[in-house]
Amino acid sequence: MSSIIIKHFFHPDSSTISYLIYDLISLKAAIIDSALDYESNSGNITFDFANSQIEFIKQHKLTLTWILETHAHADHLSAAYYLKSQLGGKIAIGKYITQAQQTFKDIFALNDAEISVSGKEFDQLLSHDDTLFIGDTAIKVIETPGHTRDSVTYLIEDNAFIGDTLFMPDSGSARCDFPGGAASELYQSIKQLYELPDNTKLWMCHDYQPNGRELQFQTTVAESKQSNIHITDDVTLDSFVTVRQTRDNKLAVPRLLYPALQVNIKGGELPQASDHQPVFFKIPVHILKAEDQND
Template identity: 50%
Template sequence: MPALVQPFFHAPTSTVSYAVYDRPGGIAAVIDSVLDFDAAAGRTGTGSADAIAAFLAEHGLTLDWILETHIHADHLSAAPYLQRRLGGRIGIGAGVTQVQEHFGKIFNDPLSFRPQGQPFDRLFADGETFAVGTLQSRVLHTPGHTRDSVSYLIDDAVFVGDTLFMPDGGTARCDFPGGSAAELFGSIRRLLALPEGTRLFVCHDYAPGGRVHAWETTVAEQRRANIHVRDGVDEAAYVALRTARDRTLPMPALIIPAVQVNAAAGRLPPPDSNGVVYLRVPVNVL
């Protein structure tokens, strides 16, 4: 039986989280979970994560892995909340240490941004394998959007993070620290060298043209129709297109809280002496 996949769409950030499992009553991984966050009010919520937990309970699933494809800049991770409720190990690509080091300097906060990869439970190297129950899984380092970006190949399904969008959405931006359009092109060609029937699951969908939201595609569909990197588009053309487009994009609305929280595996900073948690805002830096 191929990997069973249940998506969860988070409308405020256009993020898609996934529960991946081998069988009902079996073992599951959760990929790119979301902690609800009202930036104007400074309030968090767990409704999105609770929906994932309810699905796992309904299907009798044991949570083994809570996986991040990279340090997200557009939403906060619910990984520690899910871990407290259901157990499991929090994993991310080994390149996270570079991201932690960079943003630790920007936020002047070495305790939250620990360059050794803490407090993640597992740092995955390129090509490393692991199991989700009976499903064999492999980590593919796919940098370009960020230095720590990885894709998870679980059976016949690949969870590509922000590397690719649906074919009519193209590809992710490359103007974050450590980003590289040339590297992203190479990462995408690596993914598109997989068998044509391989299922690809994206982390975001912005529904271009007002279509219905979608998140599952295939290698064959991407090679034929991706507006940025379909077959026939070479690296130079892609880099020129991606670089020009990135110059027009605004900063993600939640990048300041998201990077602080996600670099600490989704953990909020410790409370001050008054019991209140505070996030830092670097002024005139980003």
């Protein structure tokens, strides 16, 4: 019988589901994809969501061993750095975060003091088939690029925490139009997940509750292969790429894209203030020509 417990936490503002996984025997724990509370209109950052996870950990006398990111998110600010400052633990992410760091260092005109391109802001960079542990329970790392180049899945027993690789069957799959994304790679990553045993549970990082339905965040490999609206088991590569690219061309820029990336490529660390001045995010400005606006 498994000694692993999975506790979900839903962050309504970003439709993010973060997971606290812990071992009843060792009381070791891992958190996957936690979030800060950021109000873009005011610039206020608070920690209510992360504090609810911290409170649960303290109440159950757990030790936080790992703070895991499935990728550098573009829709919420990671609470990884804050969690580590409060509870300890190591922050880990896929090794291709270094490519994201280089890309967004250039986009945001960040200097060497603001961001590395080596991934040193994280405690561990992960490769395919790496294994971490919470107590005696293994966490297998599966590289699942496509949504972003650095995307990884964490497989714990028969539970796969898949980030934005897939959504619930009625929502389909994640966009691939961010730098480093590729619909063809996402197809191969999903097919890799579909090779897991049919009873493997797939835990979502987001649920946007289409048509106002109740929150759902867990399906199985079998259910997704049978009924995912973008990619059932018999969908071809060309068909999926066409569907994905057509949809991506119509999607709006995520509301928190720019602040989220500036924080998340640094493991959740906020920009540094100097001389007691306020902290600022950089927002690129795109000046459109008249002919561009008419397209």
